[in-house]
Amino acid sequence: MNERDFIALLRPLAGPAALNLDDDAAILTPPPGQDLIVSKDTMVEGVHFPKGRIGGGFSERLLRTALSDLAAKGARPIGYMLSVAWPIGRDPKWLNGFVRGLHDAQESFDCPLIGGDTTSTDGPLVASVTVFGLVPNGEMVRRSGAKPGDDVWFTGTLGLAEIGLAIVSGHAVDLSPSKRLVAEEAYLRPEPRFAFRKVLRRFATAAADISDGLLSEAGHIATASGVQIDLIAETTKNADFGDDYELLFTASARNREEIVEGAKAIGLPLTLCGHVLEGVGVTVEGTVVKPEGYRHRF
Amino acid sequence: MNERDFIALLRPLAGPAALNLDDDAAILTPPPGQDLIVSKDTMVEGVHFPKGRIGGGFSERLLRTALSDLAAKGARPIGYMLSVAWPIGRDPKWLNGFVRGLHDAQESFDCPLIGGDTTSTDGPLVASVTVFGLVPNGEMVRRSGAKPGDDVWFTGTLGLAEIGLAIVSGHAVDLSPSKRLVAEEAYLRPEPRFAFRKVLRRFATAAADISDGLLSEAGHIATASGVQIDLIAETTKNADFGDDYELLFTASARNREEIVEGAKAIGLPLTLCGHVLEGVGVTVEGTVVKPEGYRHRF
Known part of the structure; x- marks a missing residue:
């Protein structure tokens, strides 16, 4: 097995912009009236994903989590670039699984491969994707626009991915088979909320x-927006592990009804989890909290 | 030392498009009349760069070699995204060197950081950059346009980086101090040929x-263009190690004089190294060759 x-x-897996993967570069000019949105994500075997389960699970989760950044910006995906540092001597059938995982994720979101590069490594598998999306000019949703008086919402159910990771890692989990499957899916195939x-x-x-994690992401929005976010205690239970890739967003309270209707129309659960105040940092019903979300140490 | x-x-290092690195995504809409060109490159410690010399050398070479892909497409750089898997426990002063190397490279080419992500790894340092550039609409130079009758050219001097790598790796090299420096520079700071x-x-x-390597890249152009490339034996000496990041290009023989003038105007050495024929593959004065350029094995 070599690079070729x-x-x-x-x-x-390649789309038309990839020039059949025969070139060193891709052309990604958005159509008139659209902005190009770009985000980058990396996964390391043993750090972000259990060792020994590489194949399809690893790559499908990688692409889905990267696409989730585009969904949070209000973008629709148009393609991705992939860098892989592949462990020397790894069983080739794992590579087939890796390619199948990418295939399954990109088919789900109509998001072809448009380039990248492959290298070998004597360390763990490291894969990085750069995802590209489009939004109408000036409509990218930023982290920095939250205003005092806004509601704070999250989509879906938080905490499922934590259970899913425990299952995938082989730990005993006391759940019915159907609930196990839901949790495992939440971890292995997080759903970028493009429909929303x-x-x-x-x-x-x-x-x-x-x-x-919820507190950590609320902190990011609070910092970028120069506001305080006060969360409702009830909604923060089991919500600071992270890995769920649901959306956290702020919106004016006067749009509450339209937002609820919009989520209902696509069957997406929605939780009103807090409010934006004048101030700094994150509080839970007035008590200052320090986000405990995942942070890499070096 | 943690992620924050x-x-x-x-x-x-961040430019305006990076939104102060406070967001998950960047907006990269090219101005009217321009195409956005994207390329991705990865470096693994111990595979693409000698172990024990990480700091600035690693990151400066990484960004310069990635930008070289844009130069080969006729683009000018506008920014880059960075993914780093940083080894746990690595001396923090190495990180300062890593940042300084990026700084030096991006200052040279007016190409700011616009986003990315950082993670930890228990393996070697792996860093990946996605570079973005602009060309006037439709003017990206592809690999696929070579035509029978074209000349084949390369810029600069091939083989220097091979000697530079030997020096950087601590091997004995019998050269004068000034020639050592030139070779070391060629390896550590390859020059993307934007001026051309x-x-x-x-x-x-x-x-x-x-x-x-020259034969390997000639093979890529021959394959993508559906032609045969016949190289002049004299010009292929010491030219198949690669790592030089000079440009290989084809052009109609009737533009020979203007091309030579254009290179002379910027002081860039230029070598007429072959011709494009009807056929397939790469030959050296008629003899079929198999490119021996670097290829990762897994």
Whole structure:
């Protein structure tokens, strides 16, 4: 197995902008009236994903979590670039799984491969994707627009991915088979909330995906927006592990009804979890908290 | 040292599109009349760069070699995104060197950081950059446009980086101090040939940067263009190690004089190294060769 064989395996994933993966670069000019949005995410075997389960699970989760950043910005995906540092001597059938995981994720979101590079490593598998999306000019939802008086919302159910990771890692979890499956899916195949992007673009003043836990992401929005976010205690239970990739967003209280309607129309659960105040930092019903979300140490 | 400290060190490198590194995404809409060109490159400690010399050398070379892909497409750089998997326990002073190397490279090419992510790893340092550039609409130079009858050219001097790597790796090299310095610079600070981009856009029918050796890159252009490339034996000496990041390009023989003038105007050495024929593959004065350029094995 060498670099050329690797690229041959990836070629069926390539979209038109990839120039058949025969070039060093891709052309990504957005159509008139659209902004190009770019985000980058990396996964390291043994750090972000259990060792020994690489194949499809690793790559499908990687692409889905990267796409989640685009969903949080109100964008629709148009393609991704991939860098892989592949462990020397790894069983080639794992590579087939890796390619299948990418295939499954990109088919779900109509988001082809448009380039990248492959190298070898004597360390763990490291893969990085750069995802590209489009929004109408000037409509990207930032982290920095939350205003005092806004509501704070999150989508979906938080805490499922934590259970899913425990299951995937082989720990005993006391759940019915159907609930196990739901939790495992939440961890292995997090759902970028693209279906909600029009509501988000229309009403959200700020948004982020919840990768590092609810308190941590609320802190990011509070800092970027120069506001205080006060959360409702009830809604923060089991919500600071992260890894769920649901959306956290702020919006004016006068749009509450339209937001609820918009979520209902696509069957997306929605929780009103707090309010934006004048001030700094994150509080839970007035008590200052220090986010305990995941942070890499070096 | 944690992720937030790492990002604080990187913040001075950030350009306006980075939104102060406070967001998950960047907006990269090219101005009207321009195409956005994207390329991705990864470096692994111990594979692409000698272990024990990480700091500035690693990151400066990484960014310069990634930018070289843009230069080969006739683009000018506008920014880059960075993913770093940083080894746990690595001396923090190495991180300062890493940031300084990025700073030096981006200052040279007016190419700010616009986003990315940092993670930890228990393996070697892996860093990946996605570089962004602009060309006038439709003017990106591809690998696929070489035509029978074209000349084949390369810029600069090939083989220097091979000697530079030997020096950097601590091997004995019998050279004068000034020649040692030139070779070391060629390896540590390869020069993306942006100064040549207008000549390239005007006259080149196909181009690539020489990362994997002359024969190997000629093979890529021959394959993508559906032609045969016949090289002049004299010009292929010591030229198949790669790592020089000079440009290989094809152009109609009737533009020979203007191309030579364009290179002379910026003091860039230029070598007419072959011709494009009807056929397939790479030959050296008629003899079929198999490119021996660097290829990762897994």
